[in-house]
Amino acid sequence: MQKKASNADNFEIELDAQLCFAIYGAAHAFTRTYKPLLEPLGLTYPQYLVMIALWEEDDQPVKAIGDRLGLDSGTLSPLLKRLEQSGLVTRKRDCDDERQVRISLTKKGTELKTQAAGVAGAIGRAVGCSFDEAVALRDKLIALKQRLTKAGSEKDPLPSA
């Protein structure tokens, strides 16, 4: 059925390797494509993702942004400081829960969305496939990510106590 072992293992190894290379290469090609487009905006690719998250919903705590992007505070804290230094966001402690730091867009940060629209268009052209194809690929990648994430957390699902 799903698993036969034997000499199909060689295919498995090679496919694994090829899938490695493919997703690794595609992800980096993506960031390389963005880089020159984001440079005029003064943003790196991860910073751009954070801005998108904030354009979708302003005034979020760091944790919420981290969940959306799959990043932890070790990555986000310095990144957000740079966005603050660039004058795009502000960081202030939540009044109700002082553990949280809420990230909000400044006027400049909000206005940057307009320029970002041009970036999205350029990427759309570079991706060079139809809308439907892009949607299909997006869904496949999301599904893959979910399966990988689930498989990774299968070690300790719950103490069953």
Place this chain on the structure above:
Amino acid sequence: MQKKASNADNFEIELDAQLCFAIYGAAHAFTRTYKPLLEPLGLTYPQYLVMIALWEEDDQPVKAIGDRLGLDSGTLSPLLKRLEQSGLVTRKRDCDDERQVRISLTKKGTELKTQAAGVAGAIGRAVGCSFDEAVALRDKLIALKQRLTKAGSEKDPLPSA
């Protein structure tokens, strides 16, 4: 509104954003899945990719590995030094062309391939889709990468001087 355009632009922007997030998330989920599997081997994910390239073909110059993985010497030089320190590869100047440094597997490096087979199997399970699906996804990603790379190099085809 500085830009009117059609309201299909909104879809474009959102799809762009979603594709961003999807590929970004999938790539990181991939590396996170590998991490615990590679830890017993003493390899990071990029180091694993280099080892795969060497298992496919031993005794390659740094440049060839860089082309295969899409990495430059700025990334590879320190990485290869770590692999050398781990006793997995050797680095020696090519006799015919002393600019090149040829990377070769040590006995230990060659033997590591056996253990890596188990890694591939585990990943196959984590990916959790059929062989055909994996092949299709791989091909889509490779095609995407090629389109992105080509689009990126369209800026300066030739100086035409």
Place this chain on the structure above:
DNA sequence: CGCAATTCAATTGCGCGCAATCTAATTACG
């Protein structure tokens, strides 16, 4: 209420990833 466990963010350390720069070796060309 009071103390332990949890949660959120920041910090530290290490390994990429890449642009920019540098050096040395090779090739191209007059």
Place this chain on the structure above:
DNA sequence: CGTAATTAGATTGCGCGCAATTGAATTGCG
């Protein structure tokens, strides 16, 4: 032949990405 242009690799600097630790605030529970 000799100099310019090219090529390979190393180095530096900066920004992630993540594990591990820390510290402060909050929640849970007796």
